Amino acid sequence: MNSGFADRKYILNIDLSSYSYSVEERDDFSEQIGGTGLAVELMKENLKPSADPLSEENVIVFAIGPFTPAYPLASKTVAMFKSPLTGNLGESHAGGRSATSIANAGYDAIVIRGRSEKPVYIVVDNERVHFRDARVLWGIEDSLITGRIIAEREKGRGIRSIMRIGGAGERLVRFAGVMTETYRHFGRLGLGAVFGSKKLKAIVIIGRGSREPLDAKKYREVYDEIFRIATTSDAMKKYHLIGTPVNVAPLNELRALPTRNLESGFFEMTEEISGEAFAENNLARRIACNHCPTACIHIAALKEVYEDEPYFFKTIMISYDYELIYSLGSMLGVGERDGILKLIHRVETYGLDAMSTGVVLSWATEALKKRVITEKDTIIPLDFGDYKGYLKAIDYIYLQPNEFYRNLALGVEKAAEIYGGEEYALSFGGNEMAGYHTGEAAYIGYLIGLRHSHLDNAGYSIDQKLRERLPPEELIDLLVKEEIWRQILSSLVVCFFARGVYTPEVVSKAFEPFGVEISEEELIKRGERIYREKLKLKTNLGYRADKLRIPEKIFNIESFRGKLNKNYISEALSYYRRKYLSI
Amino acid sequence: MAGLLTIKDIEKCVGCGLCMYACARRKVRKPFIGYDHSGILAVSLSGFERGATIIVCKACPDPPCSQVCPTSALIPRKGGGVVYREKLCTGCDNCIEACTIGAIFKRRDGKVALCIHCGYCASYCPHGVIEYISTKQKVSEKQEVIK
Numbered sequence: 233m234n235s236g237f238a239d240r241k242y243i244l245n246i247d248l249s250s251y252s253y254s255v256e257e258r259d260d261f262s263e264q265i266g267g268t269g270l271a272v273e274l275m276k277e278n279l280k281p282s283a284d285p286l287s288e289e290n291v292i293v294f295a296i297g298p299f300t301p302a303y304p305l306a307s308k309t310v311a312m313f314k315s316p317l318t319g320n321l322g323e324s325h326a327g328g329r330s331a332t333s334i335a336n337a338g339y340d341a342i343v344i345r346g347r348s349e350k351p352v353y354i355v356v357d358n359e360r361v362h363f364r365d366a367r368v369l370w371g372i373e374d375s376l377i378t379g380r381i382i383a384e385r386e387k388g389r390g391i392r393s394i395m396r397i398g399g400a401g402e403r404l405v406r407f408a409g410v411m412t413e414t415y416r417h418f419g420r421l422g423l424g425a426v427f428g429s430k431k432l433k434a435i436v437i438i439g440r441g442s443r444e445p446l447d448a449k450k451y452r453e454v455y456d457e458i459f460r461i462a463t464t465s466d467a468m469k470k471y472h473l474i475g476t477p478v479n480v481a482p483l484n485e486l487r488a489l490p491t492r493n494l495e496s497g498f499f500e501m502t503e504e505i506s507g508e509a510f511a512e513n514n515l516a517r518r519i520a521c522n523h524c525p526t527a528c529i530h531i532a533a534l535k536e537v538y539e540d541e542p543y544f545f546k547t548i549m550i551s552y553d554y555e556l557i558y559s560l561g562s563m564l565g566v567g568e569r570d571g572i573l574k575l576i577h578r579v580e581t582y583g584l585d586a587m588s589t590g591v592v593l594s595w596a597t598e599a600l601k602k603r604v605i606t607e608k609d610t611i612i613p614l615d616f617g618d619y620k621g622y623l624k625a626i627d628y629i630y631l632q633p634n635e636f637y638r639n640l641a642l643g644v645e646k647a648a649e650i651y652g653g654e655e656y657a658l659s660f661g662g663n664e665m666a667g668y669h670t671g672e673a674a675y676i677g678y679l680i681g682l683r684h685s686h687l688d689n690a691g692y693s694i695d696q697k698l699r700e701r702l703p704p705e706e707l708i709d710l711l712v713k714e715e716i717w718r719q720i721l722s723s724l725v726v727c728f729f730a731r732g733v734y735t736p737e738v739v740s741k742a743f744e745p746f747g748v749e750i751s752e753e754e755l756i757k758r759g760e761r762i763y764r765e766k767l768k769l770k771t772n773l774g775y776r777a778d779k780l781r782i783p784e785k786i787f788n789i790e791s792f793r794g795k796l797n798k799n800y801i802s803e804a805l806s807y808y809r810r811k812y813l814s815i
Numbered sequence: 816m817a818g819l820l821t822i823k824d825i826e827k828c829v830g831c832g833l834c835m836y837a838c839a840r841r842k843v844r845k846p847f848i849g850y851d852h853s854g855i856l857a858v859s860l861s862g863f864e865r866g867a868t869i870i871v872c873k874a875c876p877d878p879p880c881s882q883v884c885p886t887s888a889l890i891p892r893k894g895g896g897v898v899y900r901e902k903l904c905t906g907c908d909n910c911i912e913a914c915t916i917g918a919i920f921k922r923r924d925g926k927v928a929l930c931i932h933c934g935y936c937a938s939y940c941p942h943g944v945i946e947y948i949s950t951k952q953k954v955s956e957k958q959e960v961i962k
Contacts, residue, residue, distance in 0.1 A: 301836060302848045332832075336849050358923075380862055390832075390858035390870075391850050414863045440923055442839060442851035452846055463941055519863050520831035525941035527829035529863075549864045 241270065241340040246354060246361060248430055249288060249346030253361040255339075265723035266297035268323070269762040270341055271312040272769055275321070278343060281772045285316035285422070286404060286429035288347035294334060295341040297725035300523075301332040302445070303458050303742055305730035307521045309334060310722060315421040316429075317406040317588070317643045318662030320773045321766070322421035323683040326395075327521035328413030331725055333393035336439025346430070353396075353434040355386055358441065366433040373399025373630065375411045375583040378434065388438035396434035397424045398583025399630050404428050405641040407588035407664070411580070415529050415551035416521065419585040420685065421663060451745035458733060458742065463525050467732030471528040475518075476554035477507030484562075486696070486792045488670040491562045492616045493594035494658055494785050497669040497792075501567025505557055514569055516549065521727070528729060534573045550577045558667030559590025564597070565616030578623055582630045588643065589629065591664035593622055595644045599653040609636035645781070655784035660684060661775070671695035671791050676804050677711055680777045680812075682766050687728055689715040701793075704804035712812065716759040723762060767812065777813060778805040817894045819874050820932050823946045830867025832857040834936040834945060838928075841935040851923050854930040869944065872896050872918045872930035880910035880919060880929075894950035896932050 243256040264270045271293045283289035292313045299306035309330040315322030334342060337358050344354075348363075351370035355362040372378050375398030382394050393412055400408035401424030408424030409417045418424075427433070445451035462468055470478060480502060483489045487497035503509065516533035520526060531549050538544040550573045560566065560575040579586045597614040599605045607613055611634065612624050628637045639647050644664055648657030658665045660678035666686035668674045677691025678684055686692055689711040702710065717736075718728065726734045734742075736752040743750050767775075787796050835853040840846040855871040874895030881889040881897050888903035889910055906925035911917075919929045934947030 304833065304836075329832075336851075376862070376864065383862060390856045413859070440849075440851050442847040442849035442923075444845065444847060448844055448846050451848075452840065452843070455840065459939065517866055518829055519867060520829040522830075522832045523836060524831055525833055527831060527942065531863075 241266075242338055243274070244339045244342045244356065244361070246342065246344045247346045248344065248348040248352070248432060251348070251352075251363045255359070261340075263758060264762065265720070265758060266300075266340060267295050267308070267310045267723040267725040268719055268766070269723035269758070271295040271310050271323070272762065272766045274341055274343055275312050276765070276769055278345065279314060283314055285314040285319065285322075285426060288345075288430070290314050290426055290429070292344040292423070292426060292430075293341060294330070294344075295725075296331040296334050296339075297723060298746070299724050299726065299742060300335040302451070302746075303455060304462055304523050304525060305458070305733060306724055306726045307331045307523045308722070308725040308727055309418075310725060311410070311418045311423055313421075313423055313426050314773065315662075316404070316425045317422040318645075318684070320661065320775050321682070321770045322423060322426075324409070324418040324420045324423055325722065325725075326410075326412055326416045326418045327524070327727065328416035329391075329393040329522040330395060330412045330416070330437070332522040333391065333437040333439045336391065336441045337437055338439065338441050342437075344430070344432070344435075348431040351431045351433055353382065353432065353436065355436045355438070357388070357438045366431075369433050370402065370431075371399075373402075374581045376414060376581065379411070379414060382434055382436060386436050386438070388436070391440055392436055392438040394434060394436050396583075397427045397432075398581060400582040400584045401425055401428040402433075403630060403632060403641070405582075405584060405629060406643045406646075407585040407592070408583055409585045411583055415519070415531070417585075420587070420683075422585075424583050445745045446747040447745040454742050454745055458738065459525070461733045461738070462730065465732075468526050468729060471526050471729050474507040474511050475528050475530040477510055477530070477552065477557055479507070479554045480557055481506040481508065483668065483670070486670065487790055488668055488692075488792060489562050490558060490658075490665070490667055490669050492565045493563065493591075493598045493656060494669065494789060496789055499562040499565075499567070502562070504567050505561050505569055505572060507554070507557075510552060510557070510569060514552075514573065524727065526729070532573055534570060534577070548577055550580070552576060555667055556586045559587045560622075563590045563594045563667070564619070564622055566619045566622070567617065568619065571619030575619055575622055575626070578626045582626065584626070584629065585664075587666060588664040589626060591658050592629070592640055592644045592647065593625055595648065595653065595657050596625070596640060598656050599648075599651060602653065604651050604653040605636065609634070611637075654781065658783050658785065660782075661780050666692075668692035668695075669786070669789070669791055671793060672701070672796055672800055672804070673698075673707055673711065675782070675786060675796070676707065676801060679780050679782070679805065680708070680711065680808050681715065682763070682770060688718065695791075701797075701800065704800055705807045708804050708808050708811070712763070712808075716756065716763045719762040719766070720755055720759040723758075771813065776809075778802075778809045817892070818932060818934050818947050818949050819895060820871065820930060820934055820937060820945055820947055822869075823943055825868055825944060826866075827942045828857070828867045828869055828944045829942055830857050830859055830863065831941065833939045833941060834869060834871075837936040837939040838930070841933060852928050854918075854920065854928045855936060856918075856920065870916060870918050871945075872932070873916065874932060879913040879915070883909040883913045885909065892932070894932075896930070899927070899929060899931055901926060
């Protein structure tokens with residue numbers, strides 16, 4: 233069992249170059265809490281800043297937190313690595329059974345280094361690690377089938393996690409992800425390509441451990457309180473019902489739903505692809521991450537007819553979320569639900585990141601229209617709204633049949649560097665944008681967020697809450713303050729959807745049954761420290777918030793409070809540099 | 816009146832495993848964190864594409880697990896299922912073999928974990944998959960079905 237609240241942390245080190253492993257017991261990590269905080273320290277210790285992300289020098293850290301699996305909703309795993317997409321720090325979080333399996337197997341973190349000569353997959357079975365031949369699995373491009381084969385071969389049904397890559401990871405698409413429990417993903421920033429470069433097809437983690445709290449009575453009380461807030465209050469209601477796609481319609485109303493490579497923030501076919509429409513017409517099942525009562529994972533059933541064979545159908549189950557409807561729907565001008573579901577399924581099959589794939593393709597469509605590239609490059613015509621063309625294009629991103637698709641597989645930042653069209657290449661810090669054209673705070677948030685995720689500091693939410701623009705300095709401080717608190721949540725690996733449940737007061741209380749007294753102020757202090765350390769690590773890897781490219785296009789279209797102000801953004805960034813980057 | 820843990824609607828299972836954690840936590844003085852002491856298992860149906868389900872003791876009136884237990888660690892329980900006398904268990908695993916639905920689980924200390932129909936988990940199932948009812952109720956519902 234992982235250490236939980238003790239001062240000791242157990243780190244499993246796996247070396248793919250020598251097919252060896254060891255467990256390290258550390259007592260100097262209690263300040264870091266776990267998750268993000270712990271992963272930052274392990275990256276600092278193990279990663280050479282100059283490492284090529286796709287070489288054996290890169291390391292992968294998986295870290296979980298002290299509340300896993302003691303309390304519900306603390307079931308995220310933080311993955312850290314050097315990103316082959318941005319060349320900077322990669323941080324990606326996923327749920328499923330990944331975190332609880334790592335905890336139950338007895339570890340706080342797993343560090344993977346080196347590179348296998350031939351394809352392998354790893355099985356972590358509590359204290360033992362097995363290196364299994366994956367030569368037969370290599371080349372199976374479908375991440376779902378890969379998962380099924382491994383599930384049949386290995387034990388641990390119900391108490392394991394199977395993280396695997398599809399063909400995109402094998403072929404080093406820089407925005408390939410790692411899928412776990414079929415529908416959860418370490419999606420962003422290219423962990424799949426790092427797996428691929430290490431010839432690592434999958435990791436199975438089987439855990440059956442247990443531990444005890446110090447104060448049994450108190451533990452059960454606090455558990456019940458958290459369970460009660462999670463299941464009876466409104467804190468998580470939004471995710472219960474329609475799920476994250478509930479945002480599609482309101483964001484569109486606000487003119488904030490990026491459409492056709494941000495030609496507009498308004499998509500005229502939104503009614504067709506809203507969360508409500510998916511729920512009413514396609515939703516077939518909901519499932520949950522381990523130890524989470526919410527079951528926010530919404531699965532649609534897509535029944536397809538074989539046109540040449542009467543009465544022959546297939547039905548596939550596809551998980552959908554807001555970000556996917558944005559990136560593979562409105563961003564590509566696709567207003568048919570079935571079309572979006574087919575695109576999601578294709579992306580899932582190859583193990584690509586859905587957001588990056590959508591933005592890369594929307595750029596290619598505009599570039600083709602503007603004759604920056606030609607149909608000789610794209611092989612097929614790309615048109616907004618034509619999902620069939622995009623399905624084919626996704627095949628090509630995986631297969632990379634020509635130079636253009638090889639370049640496209642490097643991400644939109646690189647592709648635009650090569651071909652031009654940078655003003656409409658919608659990436660920030662090298663990472664393709666998320667689905668919020670809400671205002672300056674969202675974009676500043678992408679630029680200064682230490683994960684380059686919209687979830688780092690929720691700028692999109694600040695945009696929507698504020699009646700008018702704050703002075704840029706105040707906005708920066710507000711974004712950083714939010715990000716500092718979220719460092720605590722992601723160090724506890726509490727799902728951000730549960731941030732309304734895990735208030736500072738509840739977090740502090742949840743530590744008590746384990747003999748740890750930690751005040752709310754102390755929590756914030758630790759959050760500040762983790763933030764600083766992560767920023768330092770990123771800076772060592774070459775990150776400069778104020779030097780990042782801002783695609784001109786974001787200034788051309790209306791947001792709900794008019795066009796974005798360029799000066800405001802640069803003032804904000806220069807304040808950020810002065811106040812935070814000089815630490 | 817002894818109660819029974821029963822399945823109310825298995826199709827609603829989302830595979831969250833809250834029942835497993837509740838089972839491990841059930842002892843007031845000695846709650847465990849993790850799976851090891853859980854007598855219930857939440858699984859996907861060969862991948863979450865096909866949904867999820869739980870595996871748990873169905874309270875056989877004539878339980879094979881108790882018949883193969885050499886030390887009488889498992890004895891039939893009034894109302895169905897078994898009483899587990901942990902101290903007597905030698906960890907021979909006969910019961911694990913005997914349970915056709917695989918509802919007895921090996922613990923890391925060599926002993927076994929299985930549902931004793933205490934009902935603690937039922938109040939933590941967020942989606943009404945399982946419920947705790949009195950044995951009497953179970954019998955009358957069965958008769959209702961037969962009628």
